[in-house]
Amino acid sequence: MALTLYYHPYSRAAGTLWALEEAGVDCELRVTNIMKGEQKGAELIAKNPMGKLPTLVDGDVVVTEAAAIALYLADRYAPQLAPAVSDPARGTYLRWSFFAPSVIEPAVMAKMTDWPVKEVAAGWGTHAAMLAAAESAIAGRQYVLGDTFSMADVVFGGTLRFMLDFKQIEPAPVFTNYVDRLKQRPAYQRAEERNLAMRKQLGLQ
Known part of the structure; x- marks a missing residue:
């Protein structure tokens, strides 16, 4: 059964296309117009009560959250992109994959909105600590796992790419x-081309 991705080019699902391209997985894109609130419609809410994109449907399995989808795709369809469970590198892979949504995103949001939080109360610590930790993940390395590209780079690197852009x-x-x-x-470039084509198709450029 083909995979289906509830998608919009101006959502986190745009980054999921990169994960799909790296994994070499065909997937039907179910365009969901977030400008009109379609992500809150009954069809998607039945699959993802949060009413958010991306939402991936793989047969009877529903996977939400961009990082979880990327890691799921690697484990299920592209094991060359993920260290085995028995490989100690799996710890580093998971660490920085979860660091992106759990620490980078909220730390940046807190700083942008002047949200006052206590360092000991916030799971992401301070903005400065977040940046120092993120730098330590890749300083002196090609990728999160050293010379080996993995799906962690799609998650961690994709988050940094968005923040920089x-x-x-x-x-x-x-x-x-x-x-x-x-x-x-090449997979990143293919995904970007698809996102651009979809934006043009939807009249968003």
Whole structure:
């Protein structure tokens, strides 16, 4: 049974296309007009009560949350992109994959909105600590796992790419050089071409 991705090119589902391209998985795109609130419609709410994109349907399995979808695709369809459960590198892979949505995103949002939080109360600590930790993940390395590209780079690197493109973090060389390497990947470029084509098709450019 074919996979279905509830998708819009101006949502996190745009990044899921990169994960799909890296995994080499065919997937039907179910365009969901977030401008009209279609993600809150009955069809999607029945699958994802949050009413958010991306939502992936794989047979009887529903996977939500962009990071979870990417890791699911690697484990199920592209094991070369994920360390085995028995491989100690799996710890590093999971660490930085979850760091992106759990620490980078809320730390950036808190800073952008001047949301006052106590460091000991917030799971993401301070903005400065987040940046230092993110730099440590890739300093002196090609990828999160050293010389080996993995799906963690789609999640972690994709988050940094978005933050840099929208000027939500400072363009430190360790970040920009890493993201530039990721943008050279054919799968990333194919995904970007598909997102661009969809934006044009929907009259969004």
